[in-house]
Amino acid sequence: MRYTKLLIPTVKETPADAVVVSHRLMLRAGFIRKLAAGIYTYLPLAQRTFTKVANIVREEMNRAGAQELLMPAVAPAELWQESGRWDQYGPELLRFKDRKGGDFIIGPTHEEVITALVRDEVKSYKQLPLNLYQIQTKFRDEVRPRFGLMRGREFTMKDAYSFHVDNADAHREYDNMYAAYCRIFARCGLRFRAVEADTGSIGGNRSHEFQVLADSGEDAIVFTVDDKGRPSYGANVELAPIARPERAPETPGQPACVVETPHKKTIDDVAKFLGLAHDRVLKAVLFLVDNNAVMAVCRGDRDVNEIKLKKALGAKQVRLLTDDEARRKGLVPGYAGPAALDAPEVTVVVDIGVQGLAGLVCGANKEGEHRVQVAEGRDFAVAIWGDLTTAQKGDRCGKNGDVYDAARGIEVGHVFFLGTKYSSAMKATFQGEDKVERLCVMGCYGIGVTRTAAAAIEQNHDDDGIRWPAPIAPFHVSLVALGNEAETMDLASKMEGAWEAQGIEVLFDDRDERPGVKFKDHDLIGCPVRVAVGGKSLKEGVVEVKLRTDTKEQTKKVPVAEAVAFVTGLVSGLLADAKRAADEAESRH
RNA sequence: CGGGGUGUAGCUCAGCUUGGUAGAGCGCUUGGUUCGGGACCAAGAGGUCGUAGGUUCGAAUCCUGUCACCCCGACCA
Numbered sequence: 001m002r003y004t005k006l007l008i009p010t011v012k013e014t015p016a017d018a019v020v021v022s023h024r025l026m027l028r029a030g031f032i033r034k035l036a037a038g039i040y041t042y043l044p045l046a047q048r049t050f051t052k053v054a055n056i057v058r059e060e061m062n063r064a065g066a067q068e069l070l071m072p073a074v075a076p077a078e079l080w081q082e083s084g085r086w087d088q089y090g091p092e093l094l095r096f097k098d099r100k101g102g103d104f105i106i107g108p109t110h111e112e113v114i115t116a117l118v119r120d121e122v123k124s125y126k127q128l129p130l131n132l133y134q135i136q137t138k139f140r141d142e143v144r145p146r147f148g149l150m151r152g153r154e155f156t157m158k159d160a161y162s163f164h165v166d167n168a169d170a171h172r173e174y175d176n177m178y179a180a181y182c183r184i185f186a187r188c189g190l191r192f193r194a195v196e197a198d199t200g201s202i203g204g205n206r207s208h209e210f211q212v213l214a215d216s217g218e219d220a221i222v223f224t225v226d227d228k229g230r231p232s233y234g235a236n237v238e239l240a241p242i243a244r245p246e247r248a249p250e251t252p253g254q255p256a257c258v259v260e261t262p263h264k265k266t267i268d269d270v271a272k273f274l275g276l277a278h279d280r281v282l283k284a285v286l287f288l289v290d291n292n293a294v295m296a297v298c299r300g301d302r303d304v305n306e307i308k309l310k311k312a313l314g315a316k317q318v319r320l321l322t323d324d325e326a327r328r329k330g331l332v333p334g335y336a337g338p339a340a341l342d343a344p345e346v347t348v349v350v351d352i353g354v355q356g357l358a359g360l361v362c363g364a365n366k367e368g369e370h371r372v373q374v375a376e377g378r379d380f381a382v383a384i385w386g387d388l389t390t391a392q393k394g395d396r397c398g399k400n401g402d403v404y405d406a407a408r409g410i411e412v413g414h415v416f417f418l419g420t421k422y423s424s425a426m427k428a429t430f431q432g433e434d435k436v437e438r439l440c441v442m443g444c445y446g447i448g449v450t451r452t453a454a455a456a457i458e459q460n461h462d463d464d465g466i467r468w469p470a471p472i473a474p475f476h477v478s479l480v481a482l483g484n485e486a487e488t489m490d491l492a493s494k495m496e497g498a499w500e501a502q503g504i505e506v507l508f509d510d511r512d513e514r515p516g517v518k519f520k521d522h523d524l525i526g527c528p529v530r531v532a533v534g535g536k537s538l539k540e541g542v543v544e545v546k547l548r549t550d551t552k553e554q555t556k557k558v559p560v561a562e563a564v565a566f567v568t569g570l571v572s573g574l575l576a577d578a579k580r581a582a583d584e585a586e587s588r589h
Numbered sequence: 590c591g592g593g594g595u596g597u598a599g600c601u602c603a604g605c606u607u608g609g610u611a612g613a614g615c616g617c618u619u620g621g622u623u624c625g626g627g628a629c630c631a632a633g634a635g636g637u638c639g640u641a642g643g644u645u646c647g648a649a650u651c652c653u654g655u656c657a658c659c660c661c662g663a664c665c666a
Contacts, residue, residue: 012627013601013615017659037658091590143590146660266666285666303665320664334666390665464626482625516626523626535625544625552626 001475003509006044009033010521020216022457023148025466029524038145038153045525046453048474048505050156053449054135056187056471057158060582064180066131066160071113073137077103079112083425094141106139111422111444114161118440119428125165128430128440129173133160135449149454150218150410156449163440165432167419170441174206174417177445179586181210181413184447186585189469189578190456193409194589195221195234198307199416206417209236210447211409212455219409222391224402230588233399237406238307240391241398242353249356252375256339262368265334267300270370274361277301282354282362282374284336286321289313289347293321293329297338297362298351302389312349312386337362339371339380350376351388410455411448418442466526467548470574475507477567478522478530482515488534491560495533495543498564504571523548529570531563545570 008030018024026032031046042050058068077095080086085093094106107113114132122128135158145153160177164170178194185192190212197209211221223234235241264270271278281300286293287309294313296304310318323333330343338348339362354360358375376382387398393406422428423440432438453472460467470476477499481492489510496508507527509518515535522530532544532555542557545567558566 009599011600011616016595016601019660034658143663144660283666285664287664306664318664320666323666336666514624514626514628516624516628518627519625520627532625537625 001505001507003507003511006507008045008521008525009043010524018148020147020150020458021461022150022454025457025461025524025526026148026454029465029526032149038142038151040149040152040154042450045474049453049468049472050449052472052474053188053452054156054158057135057184057447057449060180060184060187061133061158061160063183064131064176066133066162068134069132070134070136071107071110071117073107073139074104075107075110075113077105079116079426080105083112083115083422085112092140092142094139107136108138108140109446110134110136110159111161111418111442112426115422115426115428115442118161118163119423119426122163122428122430122440125430125432129162129164129169131160131162131173131177133158133445147454149450150458152450155451158447158449160445162443162445163423163428164443165430165438165441167441170417170419170443171206174415174443177415177443178208179589181415181445181447182585182589183582185210185212185412185452186581187471187578188452188456189471189581190412190452190459192412193221193223193231193234193407195223195236195409196239197236197414198239205419208415209409209411210413210415211407212412212452212459213407213409214455214458215408216458217408217410217455219411220390220406221409222393222395222397222404222406224397224400224404232402233397235391237391238305239311240395240404242387242389242391243396243398243401244352244355246396247356249377250358250375252358252373252378254373256371256373256375256379258364258366258369258371260368261335261370264370270361271300274370274372276361280360282337282360284338284363286326286331286333286336287318288321288325289318290315293326293331293343293346295331295336295338295341295346295348296351296386296388297348297354298389299353299357302351302353302392304351304388305390308386308388308390309349312384312388313347332363332365332367335363335365335367335369337365337371337374338382339364339374341365341380347384348380348382349384349386349388350382352385353389354382355385410451410458412452412455413445413447415445416443418444461526464520465524468526468528469578470528470571471578473527474525475505475527476529476571476574477504477506478525478527479506479508480515480518480522480530480532481508481510482518482532482534482538484510484512485534488538491538491543492533495531495564495567499568502568504568528574529567531567 010030011028015027032040138157139154142153162173192212194208194210197207199207220237222240224232226232264273267281271281278301279299283298283300285296285304306318326333360374361370361372364371395404420439428440429437457466496506499506528548530546537544543563544555545558546555
């Protein structure tokens with residue numbers, strides 16, 4: 001395709017409101033333009049990349065036995081009232097009225113619509129299992145859209161929903177989707193990790209996130225690897241289980257006593273004031289857990305994690321206690337501690353990391369005072385131990401005992417075992433072989449198509465621009481004509497035609513621009529292979545071939561006669577690598 | 590939702606404190622010279638200064654409302 005025929009508005013200057021790399025580069029390289037906060041037009045280059053991602057998703061979903069359909073983007077409020085999410089979802093759900101005054105929503109996700117469909121159409125166990133998916137525009141009215149396509153309000157998502165006769169079959173499909181997702185992200189040419197994740201408001205009891213590894217990722221994950229360096233376990237830090245620390249209990253020293261610590265309320269203040277390390281100061285965080293006051297205690301260098309706290313207490317709701325509420329329960333905000341605590345209504349939960357520690361400092365439960373030389377066991381008894389803190393690199397994994405490594409990731413896919421949450425709310429039942437009416441058991445599986453493309457850029461770029469993985473690049477080859485002499489243009493045209501005949505996509509830069517301008521633009525756009533034709537090298541009878549990941553010095557000079565075949569081989573090799581990676585990823589996970 | 594900030598040419602921004610009728614660079618158009626990593630010279634086109642109202646002889650500039658957009662935070666004591 002000829003550059004002069006395409007709308008590729010590249011810009012030199014960095015747009016002021018782009019703070020992350022993918023957003024900046026998509027704007028600069030002419031992929032997207034903003035229409036409103038979190039809402040973007042996908043220009044031709046972006047549309048090509050999104051189509052490629054979507055097609056990979058489509059092929060792998062079909063391969064895994066799922067069927068594509070397309071639901072309406074707009075849905076009537078009644079469906080959402082039926083599932084209960086009309087009230088639960090909050091302002092992220094975009095609601096509006098039609099001309100008759102009826103309430104409608106623009107779908108942020110489609111559990112209701114699909115469940116209603118299956119409820120109406122599926123009556124017998126003979127019609128199950130079903131896995132139905134769509135690739136569609138979603139709208140979530142994010143409180144704070146940011147980072148371009150990473151966290152937009154409107155975005156393209158593949159969402160799949162499966163229906164089963166029992167838990168076992170739903171789990172089988174979950175594993176099937178997990179494998180398909182491994183193949184999808186490997187085929188996109190991305191480095192990623194599947195990690196255990198919180199089920200959040202979607203519910204259910206089994207969930208994995210697929211995280212594209214990138215330092216700019218919003219999510220923190222930890223993982224362990226086996227002796228061959230293959231991932232053996234991974235989880236989002238907010239739920240990664242931590243094993244009890246392996247160390248001998250410390251010997252308690254002098255008896256505990258109270259010291260004055262006026263206006264020293266934070267861990268940092270107290271540690272500095274008393275000349276101690278943060279891990280010697282106990283952090284006591286006050287929560288309201290299912291209407292009970294709870295003091296969660298951990299080392300001062302760690303953070304109490306609400307999701308873990310909720311799990312540890314088997315609770316439904318967790319929030320922080322306000323200072324006033326804490327005082328009414330007999331607690332002293334800023335000076336709370338587990339030792340010498342006189343507050344019978346308060347449940348104390350202590351993180352296992354505190355076990356066997358001595359020489360500690362904690363709040364004395366009196367304004368302006370802390371208790372020092374505190375020893376766990378001697379100075380406070382623990383009724384409930386729990387794994388309460390957010391996992392970090394260096395912690396030992398609670399599943400296999402290995403030491404965690406940490407990474408940052410961008411969540412591009414998520415698989416959930418839903419169970420009967422929606423089928424029971426919306427009465428999606430079928431009749432079994434034994435004539436008994438049962439609820440469908442469901443799973444749901446999402447992939448952010450536009451976010452995957454953005455994540456690919458976060459993971460693959462340099463100072464000059466994007467470095468697209470070949471399978472999702474807008475074009476395979478950037479063909480740069482140096483100068484516009486007839487000989488150069490003829491040769492370039494012939495090469496373009498030869499490649500396109502073999503299904504290789506070429507962005508032929510036929511603009512009347514200086515070479516420097518063209519090189520800069522192609523570096524920005526980031527197609528994996530660049531071919532330069534004309535000028536000095538053509539006089540030597542060669543064209544110059546360079547991978548986007550190569551340096552200038554690594555440019556290969558290929559005789560004109562061999563150029564077409566050489567580049568065809570190069571591109572085929574890049575694409576084949578990704579397919580091979582898909583097979584490997586599937587077998588490894 | 591809380592706090593902060595910004596709206597001036599297609600883009601990045603200056604001008605606002607101290608009111609006097611709008612600027613630079615990039616981009617764009619035309620002509621010329623150039624031509625292997627974002628060239629140079631010359632001549633141009635392009636703005637109801639977000640918007641509504643107010644103060645004033647006079648408002649991009651001061652005041653009020655409003656809209657849009659951006660950043661930080663929204664469990665870390």
